[in-house]
Amino acid sequence: MKETVISTSALTKRFGDFVAVNEISFDVYKGEVFGFLGANGAGKTTAMRMLCGLSIPSSGNASIAGFDVYRQTEDIKKHIGYMSQKFSLYEDLTVLENIRFFGGIYGLSNQQLRLKAEELIEQLGLQKETKKLVGSLPLGWKQKLSFSVAVIHQPKIVFLDEPTGGVDPVTRRQFWDLIYQAADNGVTVFVTTHYMDEAEYCGRVSIMVDGKIEALDTPGNLKKQFGSDSMDDVFYKLARGAKRGE
Amino acid sequence: MKQFITFVKKEFAHVLRDKKTLFILFGMPVMQILIFGFALTNEIKNSQLVIIDNSHDVATQQIITRIEASRYFETEKTMMDAHEMESAFQEGNIKMALVFPANFNETLLHENKAQIQVIADATDPNTANMLSNYVSSIIGDYQQDLNKTMEVPYRIIPEIRMLYNPQLKGAPNFVPGVMALVLMLVCVMMTAISIVKEKETGTMEVLLVSPFKPVLVILSKAVPYLFLSLVNVISILLLSVFALDLPINGSLLLLFAESTLFIVVCLALGIFISIKTDSQQVAMLISLMGMLLPTMLFSGFMFPIENMPMPLQVISNLVPSKWYYIIVKSIMIKGLGFSAIWKETLVLVAMTLFLFGISIKNFKIRLA
Numbered sequence: 001m002k003e004t005v006i007s008t009s010a011l012t013k014r015f016g017d018f019v020a021v022n023e024i025s026f027d028v029y030k031g032e033v034f035g036f037l038g039a040n041g042a043g044k045t046t047a048m049r050m051l052c053g054l055s056i057p058s059s060g061n062a063s064i065a066g067f068d069v070y071r072q073t074e075d076i077k078k079h080i081g082y083m084s085q086k087f088s089l090y091e092d093l094t095v096l097e098n099i100r101f102f103g104g105i106y107g108l109s110n111q112q113l114r115l116k117a118e119e120l121i122e123q124l125g126l127q128k129e130t131k132k133l134v135g136s137l138p139l140g141w142k143q144k145l146s147f148s149v150a151v152i153h154q155p156k157i158v159f160l161d162e163p164t165g166g167v168d169p170v171t172r173r174q175f176w177d178l179i180y181q182a183a184d185n186g187v188t189v190f191v192t193t194h195y196m197d198e199a200e201y202c203g204r205v206s207i208m209v210d211g212k213i214e215a216l217d218t219p220g221n222l223k224k225q226f227g228s229d230s231m232d233d234v235f236y237k238l239a240r241g242a243k244r245g246e
Numbered sequence: 247m248k249q250f251i252t253f254v255k256k257e258f259a260h261v262l263r264d265k266k267t268l269f270i271l272f273g274m275p276v277m278q279i280l281i282f283g284f285a286l287t288n289e290i291k292n293s294q295l296v297i298i299d300n301s302h303d304v305a306t307q308q309i310i311t312r313i314e315a316s317r318y319f320e321t322e323k324t325m326m327d328a329h330e331m332e333s334a335f336q337e338g339n340i341k342m343a344l345v346f347p348a349n350f351n352e353t354l355l356h357e358n359k360a361q362i363q364v365i366a367d368a369t370d371p372n373t374a375n376m377l378s379n380y381v382s383s384i385i386g387d388y389q390q391d392l393n394k395t396m397e398v399p400y401r402i403i404p405e406i407r408m409l410y411n412p413q414l415k416g417a418p419n420f421v422p423g424v425m426a427l428v429l430m431l432v433c434v435m436m437t438a439i440s441i442v443k444e445k446e447t448g449t450m451e452v453l454l455v456s457p458f459k460p461v462l463v464i465l466s467k468a469v470p471y472l473f474l475s476l477v478n479v480i481s482i483l484l485l486s487v488f489a490l491d492l493p494i495n496g497s498l499l500l501l502f503a504e505s506t507l508f509i510v511v512c513l514a515l516g517i518f519i520s521i522k523t524d525s526q527q528v529a530m531l532i533s534l535m536g537m538l539l540p541t542m543l544f545s546g547f548m549f550p551i552e553n554m555p556m557p558l559q560v561i562s563n564l565v566p567s568k569w570y571y572i573i574v575k576s577i578m579i580k581g582l583g584f585s586a587i588w589k590e591t592l593v594l595v596a597m598t599l600f601l602f603g604i605s606i607k608n609f610k611i612r613l614a
Contacts, residue, residue, distance in 0.1 A: 052455050074457060082455035086448030092263050093256065104252030105458045150452075159455075 003030040005157055005188045006051065011060035011069075013046050020046040022211035023060060030156075033179060033189045035202030035219075039239045042208040044192050045161070051190070052159055053077050065156040078106075081150035081158035081187075085165050089146050091135030095126055098134055099149060106153035120148045140171035147178055151187060158182065160191040164198065176201050196232040207235060209242045249458055253466040260440065261470045271436070275428040275478045279485045282420040293341040293377055295319040296334070298326060301350035305360075309388050313344070318380050335367050342366045342377050410579050417490045422574035423547025425482050425505070426567035430541050432475050433509055435533035437516030441467050442529040445520075460609060468513040475509045476502075495581030504577065504587070507594050508570040514601035515566070521608045541567040569593045 006028035013021040021043045028034045038044045049055040051064055053073030062069045065079040089098050099120055103113045121130055124144055134142060143163065151158050160179075164172045176198070183189050191202065199205050199219060206216040215222055215238060219231055226234045262268065295313070299306050314321050319342075326334070334340050345363040347353070354360040364381055368374040411418045441464065444450040453463050479502065486492040494501065515537065523529045542548055544562035551562050562568050569590040576582040576590075584591070 054454055077455060077457040080455065082452055084448045084451050086451075088448045088452040090256070090260070090449060091447070093259055097256070097259060101252060101256045102452075102456075105249050105453070105456050107249060107457070 004028070005030050005065055006034075006062070006190065008051075008062040009060060011047070011050060011062045012058050013043075013050060013055065014058040019211055021050070021057075024208070024211075024213045025060075026206060026213060026216055028157075028188060028190060030188055031183050031186050033183050033191065033201065033203045035199050035205035036190060036192045036208070037199055037205055037235060038192075038208030039242055042239075042242065043211040044208055047208070048159055048161060048190075048192065052080060052082060078153075079156045081153065081155040083146050083150040083158070083160050083163050085162040089134045089142060089149065092133060094131050094133055095121070095137070095145065096130045098145065099152065102149045103152045108153060116152055120145075120152070124148060140167050140174070143167060143171070143175055144178060147175065147182075151182055155187065157188040157190055160189065162192055162194060164193065164195065169197075172198070196230065196235055199231040199235070205231070207238050209238055214238050250462055250466055253458070253462070254469045257440070257467055257470045261474065267436075271432055271474055272478070272481070274431070275424065275482050276485060278424045278428060279421070279482055279489070282424055283417060283485075283490045292320045293318060293373070294339060295321050295342045295344065295377075296326070296331070296340050297321055297323045298331075298343065298345045299323060300325075300348040301346045303349075303351035305351035305354055306346045309346075309362075309385060312384050312388060313381070316380065316384060318377070331365070335365075338367075340367070341373065342381070344381065415492075417486060417492045418575070418579045420547060421482065421486045421490070421492055422571050422578060423545060425479065425574055426508070426545050426547070426570050427538070427541050428478055428482065429475050429505070429509055429570075430512055430537050430567055431533075432478060433471050433512030434516040434519065434537045435530060436474075437468055437471050437513050438519040438523070438529040438533050439526050440471075441517065441520035442523055442526050445524055446526060461606065464517055464605070464609070468517065471513060471516075472506075472509055475512075476506070479505045492578075494578050496577035497583065500584060501574070501577045504570070504573045504591065504594075507591065507598070508566065508573075511566045511570075511594050511598045511601070514598050514605065518601050518605045518608075521605055540565045544568055545571040547571055566594060566597055 004027050006026075008027075009025045010023040011021060011025070012019065012023050024047060036044055036048070046055065050057050050069060051062065053064070053069060053076040057069060064076045067073075067075040067079070069076065090101070093101065096117060099117045100113055103116055108116065121127055124141070126141070126145070129137065129141075134145070137145070147158075147160070147163065150160075164175055167175070172195070179189050179191070179201075191198075193199060202219065204216065204218050205222060206213050207222075208214070215225070215234070217225065222234050223229060223231065226237050228234045228237065297310055297313070299310065310321070310323070313319055322340075331340075331343055335343075343363075343365040345365070347361060347363075350360050350362075362385065364378055366374040366378050441450075444453065444463075444467075450463075454460060483494065483501075487494060516533070519529055519532050519536075523532065540561075544551065544558070544565040545567040546562070551559055551568070554562070573587045573590045573594075576587050580586075
């Protein structure tokens, strides 16, 4: 029996007449790498904001790590991690200061912080860079650091919003190694991306079109279902029908 | 609470790491006080004055000695005719000329009146006016002294007292103004920018997803600027006491309490601006145009509010610096206590509550 960590049913968000997210229902299981795909404007960001407790749904239900998105947003926040496409580190603080700060606002004790910081720095191979300002690090490192910081408090779920924008394929590959590592440790990874090769790395993938989830399955099954030989093609076949766009 | 301290520490790190901004923050008040104190003064000192004495008698000597003793003038006794005098004025070498006619003392004694010609360069009307007033009052003094020895049936002698600022120095006027200006600038602009910066770099998103309360995010951003501003208040006060010889007549504690209140108003304003804007440039422009300019224009420190048309006088009431300016002047210069400024204090408190209220409301709307 797989443990469900995200469960939504008919989750909807309306802004006036505009239905940004239209009755989406899905489950995500513990330790899974779940790809959340969709063209620009399909409603991914809005859906993710609801799941993070940043936005109250208009209707439908969802529970994140066992907490209700209407009433228990504070509990949700304690059990999730989040990394945005902008990497969201403080460039004028050092590597160590960033780690301490983000650990600190999640309420880690001083001792936990010290241990975590050491562990992280070793894992990322940043021993020589701890006193350097984050702004001076290469993009790939910032990204990895940003991810590590997002899971510093050992959340049940980590939400990654287009985490690999603007970096080369090798760095992306290394980044995905980190993601797998986290998933192996039981962290559920919920990731949005525009790169279809990354979609192939996910355990299961959902594709949103115009606010609805049009497909949800493993990459292999989706390819079979749409008679395509790549996720790129599957995505194109689905997204082509979209009426909304930028 | 521990999270709050972590956050405040981080904010201090931001501020202290940015050496250039830090230099501006602490250097600015010092520069402004020095500039206003020594360069942009509207007191008139050492104006060039020529005295053409065609009489050379006891009376003219006595008047000239008195004028020479005044620090307003740099006197020079020469003989020149009307032409020479005009060219001296045209070249700008002299600001004023004083001409005693021949037989001045004799005329004065025999006819009981005598004339002195005072000629001033009125290209700058204010200066000309002030200089001629200075000369008139010196001559008036002399006349009074003369009259003591003579019998004159009626005399009205106005006894003028300049309250609070007997030497008519400029400092009592601009020090409170500079305080309002600097605090406004530091608090409103820096707070607004630092919050908007988090939005721009995307770190705000991460903070909102964290269990850290959004209201605390905003508050902890304001803390470092509160401290910086208090340091600025101290440095301005030290400079005005020791460099400008301006004593603090009222309670220092009250002055600090009121300054803290004003700082809080400014922080609230900065927070409000930051909630309404999304880019650092916009935040900066709004703080500069929307706050700095009104502070200069409407606080009463450069232009008297009483002389403004009615609508502008009404608008001036919305500018927090106006009230703070009144408060600082009352405490520092007039040495008044809280009972004299409770109304102004109340206005500032109301402004703070209002600004915090709408900020929190707007912040929640953004989250929904």
